[in-house]
Amino acid sequence: MAVMQAPLPRRLISTPVAGPLAALLLACLFFGLNTGQFFTGPNFSLIIQQVMVVGTLAIGQTLIILTAGIDLACGAIMAFGGIVMTKLAVESGLPPLLAVAAGLAVCAAFGLVNGLLVTRISLPPFIVTLGMLNVVFALTHIYSDEQTVTGLPAPLTFLGQTFQLGQTNVTYGSLLTILLFLLFAYLLGSTAWGRHVYALGNNPEVARLTGIRTGRLTIGVYTLAGLVYGVAALLLVSRTGVGDPQAGQTDNLDSITAVVLGGTSLFGGRGLVLGTLVGALIVGVFRNGLQLMGVPSIYQTLITGVLVILAVAVDQLSRRRTR
DSSP states (O other): OOOOOHHHHHHHHHHHHHHHHHHHHHHHHHHHHTTTTTSSSHHHHHHHHHHHHHHHHHHHHHHHTTOOOOSSHHHHHHHHHHHHHHHHHTTTTOHHHHHHHHHHHHHHHHHHHHHHHHSSSOHHHHHHHHHHHHHHHHHHHHHTTOBBOOOOOHHHGGGEEEEEEEEEEEEEHHHHHHHHHHHHHHHHSSSHHHHHHHHHHHHHHHHHHOOOOOHHHHHHHHHHHHHHHHHHHHHHHHHSSSBBBBOOOOOOHHHHHHHHHOOOOSSSSSOOHHHHHHHHHHHHHHHHHHHHHHOOHHHHHHHHHHHHHHHHHHHHHHHHHHH
């Protein structure tokens, strides 16, 4: 006997992305009606450029939150990766591609350490990454001597260059960010690895009993997230044109904001990486739209905080209803 499926519109509405997507469209409509510059190609390109670094960080953050963890050190790891790339390329004379590879490897190594501490010593992810935040922040300032690295070779700034799409200039970095979201949407939604990540977040003990090697999977998720932070470091370097030891100090909270606004549950096991993209765009659209309307930046922060609280409240209510 065939199983009756709900109509497609109802299934779409029931997905975690439906609410955030509706909020994004309403925000775009509001700002479009109140500002003449919002619905323009250059402005949309600017929004994507502004969210591509935090959006990429948020991909790694999504992976960890799906396992019911959290990463407070992602912004600091990104900043250290950027300093490693730029100092090796500029001051040590290392070929730019090797410098980038070294920066990616260092970021992945920090992720690996986080994963080992969470699994092998059973420390809470909050404590592990809070401690790692301070460790990596200090290492960044020690290694950089508190100095900004300038005079970067062209390969390190390539992703900040633009190409013409219609009448709009689009950066290569923006394109890379979108491709990363599509890649991880496929990995999480269409592979056994992705199903295991969701299972781990839903119930780690049940996942272990079904044969999933939960410890190894957790370590792999944190390591992969670290590698993604390294890509975010390269995007940041290419956008700013410098290696800045002060970078990323609030990006850890911004990445969590994007994940939460995108409908991913902080309790793990529920959410979509494309929802994180929508969440990052919500933050970018609100900041861009309010700036176009002349609203002071402090109110932009206030509104973002209210949105996060509302998103978590909605998640809590939905969890209670499904119990």
